[in-house]
Amino acid sequence: MAGTEWEPKIVAFCCNWCSYGGADTAGMGRFQQPSSLRIIRVMCSGRIDPMHVFNAFLEGADAVLVTGCHLGDCHYVNGNYKAQVRYQFLEEMVRELGLEPERLQLNWISASEGEKFANFIRDVTAQIKQLGPSPLKPEGVN
Amino acid sequence: MVGIGDKLLGYATNPDVRNRGASGGLVTAVLAAALEKGMVEGVVVLKRIDEYEAIPVITDDVQEVLASGGSMHAVPVNLTKHAVGRKIAMPGKPCDVRGVIEQAKRNGVDLENTYIVGLNCGGSMHPVVTREMLIRMYEIDPEDVVGEEIEKGKLIFKTKDGEEKAISIDELEEAGYGRRENCRYCTIKIPTNADLACGNWGVIGELAGSATFCEVMNEKGKRLLDNAIEAGFIEVQPADEKSIAIRNKVNSAMLKLGDEWKGRLLTEIHDQERLTYYIEQFADCIDCGACREVCPVCTCGEDSKCTMFHSLADNYKMSMYHMVRLLHLSDSCIGCGQCSDICPVDIPVTTIFRRFADPAQKKRDYSPGMDLQRPPFLELMLK
Ligand SMILES: Cc1cc2nc3c(=O)[nH]c(=O)nc-3n(C[C@H](O)[C@H](O)[C@H](O)COP(=O)(O)OP(=O)(O)OC[C@H]3O[C@@H](n4cnc5c(N)ncnc54)[C@H](O)[C@@H]3O)c2cc1C
Ligand code: FES
Numbered sequence: 001m002a003g004t005e006w007e008p009k010i011v012a013f014c015c016n017w018c019s020y021g022g023a024d025t026a027g028m029g030r031f032q033q034p035s036s037l038r039i040i041r042v043m044c045s046g047r048i049d050p051m052h053v054f055n056a057f058l059e060g061a062d063a064v065l066v067t068g069c070h071l072g073d074c075h076y077v078n079g080n081y082k083a084q085v086r087y088q089f090l091e092e093m094v095r096e097l098g099l100e101p102e103r104l105q106l107n108w109i110s111a112s113e114g115e116k117f118a119n120f121i122r123d124v125t126a127q128i129k130q131l132g133p134s135p136l137k138p139e140g141v142n
Numbered sequence: 143m144v145g146i147g148d149k150l151l152g153y154a155t156n157p158d159v160r161n162r163g164a165s166g167g168l169v170t171a172v173l174a175a176a177l178e179k180g181m182v183e184g185v186v187v188l189k190r191i192d193e194y195e196a197i198p199v200i201t202d203d204v205q206e207v208l209a210s211g212g213s214m215h216a217v218p219v220n221l222t223k224h225a226v227g228r229k230i231a232m233p234g235k236p237c238d239v240r241g242v243i244e245q246a247k248r249n250g251v252d253l254e255n256t257y258i259v260g261l262n263c264g265g266s267m268h269p270v271v272t273r274e275m276l277i278r279m280y281e282i283d284p285e286d287v288v289g290e291e292i293e294k295g296k297l298i299f300k301t302k303d304g305e306e307k308a309i310s311i312d313e314l315e316e317a318g319y320g321r322r323e324n325c326r327y328c329t330i331k332i333p334t335n336a337d338l339a340c341g342n343w344g345v346i347g348e349l350a351g352s353a354t355f356c357e358v359m360n361e362k363g364k365r366l367l368d369n370a371i372e373a374g375f376i377e378v379q380p381a382d383e384k385s386i387a388i389r390n391k392v393n394s395a396m397l398k399l400g401d402e403w404k405g406r407l408l409t410e411i412h413d414q415e416r417l418t419y420y421i422e423q424f425a426d427c428i429d430c431g432a433c434r435e436v437c438p439v440c441t442c443g444e445d446s447k448c449t450m451f452h453s454l455a456d457n458y459k460m461s462m463y464h465m466v467r468l469l470h471l472s473d474s475c476i477g478c479g480q481c482s483d484i485c486p487v488d489i490p491v492t493t494i495f496r497r498f499a500d501p502a503q504k505k506r507d508y509s510p511g512m513d514l515q516r517p518p519f520l521e522l523m524l525k
Contacts, residue, residue, distance in 0.1 A: 051451055054465045055451070058458040058460065058465075093498055096497060097416065098416030137459070
């Protein structure tokens with residue numbers, strides 16, 4: 001489609017109980033959202049293995065978002081604290097690799113925060129459009 | 143009876159063992175006494191093949207232990223994995239000891255049953271590089287070498303015709319020889335994480351060259367020494383102030399030098415160039431898996447994330463195997479250099495892994511393999 005603006009691919013890991021609910025609320029509230037988002041639902045942010053994030057990047061994601069319940073609200077007591085520890089290491093690693101920091105982001109979003117979710121996706125999409133396609137994207141993937 | 147924290151000078155009572163030992167043969171005698179008196183079922187020793195090759199073996203023969211003295215500077219093995227699942231005593235450079243402690247944190251080693259006699263270490267050399275260095279810098283046929291020694295910053299080789307040639311280590315390293323890169327910036331020279339910390343720094347005067355400086359680090363170290371003294375294998379005396387001061391001084395000087403080397407070897411790569419650099423380095427990888435096999439802190443075993451989720455058919459820009467390992471080791475890499483040594487396509491694996499691990503460990507003020515107090519961060523236990 002010549003002439004159309006490049007649309008990044010953004011993978012968001014959402015936990016079943018909060019941020020996935022947030023995405024749902026965003027839809028029900030009819031907040032405008034770009035079509036860049038690919039949601040992967042997990043039961044809890046504690047399920048997100050750094051490997052999943054690598055896989056997303058290596059398969060061609062331009063940005064990866066790790067999301068879950070607010071700290072203290074995890075439905076499995078402390079899954080998001082575990083996610084946070086992993087995320088810190090992951091973030092440092094992605095920096096050292098030389099990927100732009102905007103390409104990996106963490107956000108805690110509750111099921112009622114539909115607007116926050118929509119704004120977050122819009123902001124990230126705008127940032128990534130500025131940066132262009134991820135340097136880890138395989139040949140032949142848009 | 144010795145006490146925890148004691149700093150001693152000691153040597154083997156058997157003159158052969160004392161002579162063959164790098165310093166006073168104390169390490170060999172302590173290991174042999176532990177076996178003789180049944181404290182352990184076996185001892186890890188290096189079985190010497192020649193100047194450049196030795197194989198770690200686990201023996202239950204006291205004579206074999208007694209015959210194993212001497213330091214092999216051109217044998218950069220890591221002995222960690224030999225301690226896994228056994229009741230043994232072993233000698234160990236700081237990196238060997240750190241490996242054992244990281245294994246213990248992951249339930250690979252039972253420290254209660256493992257006695258570790260630590261050796262000070264200023265660094266070891268790669269055997270292939272050492273041979274090349276002998277030809278180019280020393281103009282000696284590597285096969286003619288019968289012994290090697292480090293004295294006053296010089297590396298001395300002795301040939302079978304009784305000749306000696308000394309070149310300063312600084313000069314060798316400027317020319318690209320000498321110690322392995324990771325040793326040059328290693329931050330642990332005295333193995334305070336072992337049960338005993340032994341070395342020749344601080345052995346002065348008439349004892350120079352024929353006694354070992356030994357610090358008792360914990361209860362197990364005390365048991366080892368008491369046992370060896372009681373068995374009549376060693377004699378010890380307290381080290382005086384001057385000895386202790388010299389040991390500290392040399393250690394500080396070495397650490398300072400290490401800092402300088404770190405600046406030179408881990409030079410900053412610009413933000414925009416780093417990814418390309420890593421992609422290019424790992425592009426040479428032939429997927430042999432040897433770096434994982436030799437890694438002393440890896441406890442994953444056969445089925446691990448780094449291999450199970452990695453497939454060459456994916457044709458990714460960067461290897462999933464290395465991505466997983468880079469993250470996995472950022473809290474636990476001890477910089478022992480085994481991965482670089484083994485790599486068949488000469489990827490500077492250790493240097494690359496240190497680029498990730500160094501800032502992560504520094505930020506958390508954490509030095510893996512130094513104690514059991516702090517858990518591996520990635521397996522953080524929540525209260
Ligand atoms: C690579 C290396 C570098 C060293 N650098 C220093 C230094 O800078 N400053 C200092 O004070 N002391 C250093 N040491 C320690 C010193 O050389 C003596 O090992 C120590 O003083 C004990 O002397 P000893 O006579 O009691 O030991 P010995 O009775 O000679 O026993 C030595 C033991 O070390 C084992 N061993 C030999 N080579 C290796 C190896 N490559 N890896 C693991 N185990 C090995 C042997 O199997 C033996 O059990 C170094 C040792 C090594 C191996
Ligand atoms: S359930 Fe949402 S983070 Fe654990």
